[in-house]
Amino acid sequence: AQTVTQSQPEMSVQEAETVTLSCTYDTSESDYYLFWYKQPPSRQMILVIRQEAYKQQNATENRFSVNFQKAAKSFSLKISDSQLGDAAMYFCAYRSAGNTPLVFGKGTRLSVIA
Amino acid sequence: DAEITQSPRHKITETGRQVTLACHQTWNHNNMFWYRQDLGHGLRLIHYSYGVHDTNKGEVSDGYSVSRSNTEDLPLTLESAASSQTSVYFCASSENPGQVNSYEQYFGPGTRLTVT
Numbered sequence: 001a002q003t004v005t006q007s008q009p010e011m012s013v014q015e016a017e018t019v020t021l022s023c024t025y026d027t028s029e030s031d032y033y034l035f036w037y038k039q040p041p042s043r044q045m046i047l048v049i050r051q052e053a054y055k056q057q058n059a060t061e062n063r064f065s066v067n068f069q070k071a072a073k074s075f076s077l078k079i080s081d082s083q084l085g086d087a088a089m090y091f092c093a094y095r096s097a098g099n100t101p102l103v104f105g106k107g108t109r110l111s112v113i114a
Numbered sequence: 115d116a117e118i119t120q121s122p123r124h125k126i127t128e129t130g131r132q133v134t135l136a137c138h139q140t141w142n143h144n145n146m147f148w149y150r151q152d153l154g155h156g157l158r159l160i161h162y163s164y165g166v167h168d169t170n171k172g173e174v175s176d177g178y179s180v181s182r183s184n185t186e187d188l189p190l191t192l193e194s195a196a197s198s199q200t201s202v203y204f205c206a207s208s209e210n211p212g213q214v215n216s217y218e219q220y221f222g223p224g225t226r227l228t229v230t
Contacts, residue, residue, distance in 0.1 A: 033217050045221035104156040
């Protein structure tokens, strides 16, 4: 079974600085998707960014980018120019290429300091 | 606009009672999922369905059941609520692989359930 590990339960960053959240996963599959979800205090699950395993290029969405290292099974999220609105719980998630549910990590709570 | 809704948003119930949490989506997605979120555990899969009359057990299915009688709804039933089932419950849906945006799961707003 696939597993997702987020080793940082909590992180903090100064406003306007850059922070990196770590995620590792374990799988024997070669084709899969990886995701970062943001959960603000409203509890809504918001998709931040996704990465297809077959793509070598790292995904980028505005201030959010990933460092995808397939051989190392690592998928970190970098947030640049951090803003107060980035404060939230962040979940890393894995999904097989087929029709399968998501497997989540335990989450990292990010605080942004003004 | 298409959406996924959950009701109730908050519920308090007593140990031993049967509770049903509703999930309704207007995306016309075949795939629907129930997760529970607990501090220190992230989101864990309870049950899921790939279509009408299809249901499958997830990682933490004991004490829960689902049924899928139409495309839009996947109600989650706690047969006899226990304090260990106090949690936040999320419903999600997704399109079949090969469809546009099939990689993404769309989440409902969550239901906070307290079992006393």
